[in-house]
Amino acid sequence: MGSARLKHYGWGREGEGMSGAEQAFVLGRYRQKFGRDSFDTIAVPKLDDLKLREPRIVPPRALAEICSIDVYNRAAHAYGKSYPDYVRGMIGDYDAAPDIVAYPRNEAEIAAVMDWAGGAGAALTPFGGGSSVCGGVECRVDGSRYKAAVALDMRHLGRVVEVDKTSRAALIEGGAYGPALEAQLKPHGMTLRHFPQSFEYSTLGGWIATRSGGHFASLYTHIDDFVESIRVVTPRGVVETRRLPGSGAGPSPDRMFIGSEGILGVISQAWMRLQARPTFRAGASVRFADFFAAARAVRAVAQAGLYPSNCRILDPQEAFNTGAADGSVAIMVLGFESGDHPVEAWMARALECCADHGGTPEKADAAAAHLEGAAGLWRNAFIRMPYAREFLTPAALINDTFETAITWDRFESFHDSVKAATERAILEATGIKGEVTCRFTHVYPDGPAPYFSFHALGRHGALLEQWQAIKDAASDALIDAGGTITHHHAVGRDHRKWYDRQRPELFAAALRAAKRELDPQAMLNPGVLIDP
Incomplete structure (x- = not known):
């Protein structure tokens, strides 16, 4: 974690933040969006x-x-x-x-x-x-x-306790932060390879409790895929599941705690499946005339069984906002990696799928393309963007995201209805036209995980109400159109109302019963997932 402590307000550690040039770039985009030379900015209490x-x-x-x-x-x-x-x-x-x-x-x-x-x-x-x-x-x-x-x-429970190189797994404590976890695995030549955007400032236990989405855009999209067994401290005692590569013995006890968001117990340890550190890589940035053409190319790649590590697309405005393109084209960021074999054949086939839908790759060194061109620009913006909130919010700028998943047959109409509902809500809540953009974070053979960003110019004294109105409209649109209220950000309190609509009521009753048994005083994280 380094020597500096985490900020009490803002992203990262004390002393960290966007550079002057980065801040100027971000604010420049907002000045252009809203036609303002400056914003009404207030000071944050020390x-x-x-x-x-x-x-x-x-x-x-x-x-x-x-x-x-x-x-x-x-x-x-x-x-x-x-x-x-x-x-x-x-x-x-x-x-x-x-x-x-x-x-x-x-x-x-x-x-x-x-x-x-x-x-x-x-x-x-x-x-x-x-x-x-x-x-x-x-x-x-x-x-x-x-x-x-x-x-x-849980920060003091941060050790990699044991590494089983034969089975390619490690026993890791729940409080291990991402960088410390990977540093302890590196001498063994292994990696968990789970890199959410919050990687530096989040823990293994948090990833498991929230069903975190990570580095891989396909195949191993969630932390679920890496959990081999789990150990949880509950108010009634310790639950430890058996370490197995797979099992058909009834409902999975691991699955009951994965995604439980702290309401059933505290994840103290987990055996996690590891991988060899990648030594072979191929990457590309591919340009498309429009977002839906790029989406159809993604579907072709996903259904070809190629399983790229990266297969994200940005609509033209999203690409412009991150500096990855000029706003006239959609961008696909495509990548393959392996710790065992060259991946050029997989990349070649994926680019054929892209060409079938009008995709044109940028010229770059394939082995380093994930660090160059549009892909490199987007990757840097993705990692750095969380730092922007601590100066955008005091400027009364409402910038937020929401993610979901939907099957391919419904995607295009789903995208248009959700985007339109969110745009209407911004105008109604603020009186000023805002902006809604979309990208894919993860993809499956049967559908994508669209990730929407919205930008609005709010008003101090009304920001929470304005944000809530926009959030309500977007969330209603997601649920009404058949999507999920969250793909990898978890439910928490912000999504609770729509989670209640999404889940089957008999399942909610079963979850309440598990809560009563494991946490009879209902002390753990009240207000999340269910009411005690």
Whole structure:
């Protein structure tokens, strides 16, 4: 994680951020969108300016060493990284700050914190890196059944405990951050190769709890595909599943905890499937006259069984916003990799599929194309863009994203209806025409995962209401058109209303029953997935 601590407000560590040139590029795009030379920008409160309520509970002496009540720790665990989180932090609203932050060092201390919190009538929120973009870690307990709120930060459980090179797997603790995890695997010549956008600032346990989407655009798209077995500390005891390459023995116990978002227990360890580090790569950027032509090429590649590691497309405006193109063409970022064999044949066949739909590849060195041209520009923008929110939100600019999945037969009409509904909502909420763009993040033989971005010029004092109106319209459109409310960002609190519509009600009843059995006091992450 490095020596600097994570910011209490903003992305990354203290002292990190976009360069002056990067900020000028991003703000320049917004000036062009909205025809403004400047924006109404307010100052964000500094840490020393924050006033938090006095803690409503006190940890027992036996746990005092691993608990903190200082302002930084409480403020840094109040929110994740969603747009509402940024707005509330910007105006100094830290009512959701936990009373206590606990930093357990082992499973025994996790269980001890659970026992204490349960006895104190407190809600307990598991906390990995705090990178949730859907309200996954906020715990507001005012006026509820809970007397206080405790955040359980897993950062001290960050080891790769064991590596099985024969089976290509490793036992890894749930608090391991992405870079530290990969650094510990590297001497063994292995990699988990799961790189979500939040890779630097998120943990293995968080990836599993939220069904994170990672590096691979096809085949191994979610963390689910890498989980071999799991160990979870619950208020009723420890659940440990058997380590197997596969099993047909009833419903999978692993699957019950993958995606459970902290409501059933705390993921302390998992055996994870590994891969050889890639030594063969091929990449290309391909230009298309329009987005739907690019989408049809993606479908051809996905259904050919080529399984590219990267197969993302950007609509013309999305490509322009990231600097990958001039706004006149859609861009496909295509890549293959292997730790075993050359991949040029797969790339050649994929480019044939693209050519069938009018795709024209940029000229570049195939082995380094993922770092060059449009692909390189997009990759850099993708990694750096989360830093922009900390200066865009204070400028009253509403920029957010939502992702979904839909089958190929419905994609084009789905895209148009969702985009139109979101554009209408922006105009109605703000009175100013906004912008909605689309790209693909992951692809399957039966459908894509479209990822929409929206941009609006809001008004200070009304940003949360304006954002909510846009979010509601977009989410209603997704569900009404048959998509999922989330493909890889999880449910959290922001998506809860639409998740209730998407899931079968009898399944919700079964999930409530599991919650009652594993967490009888309903202390774990209340408000997420189900109501206790």
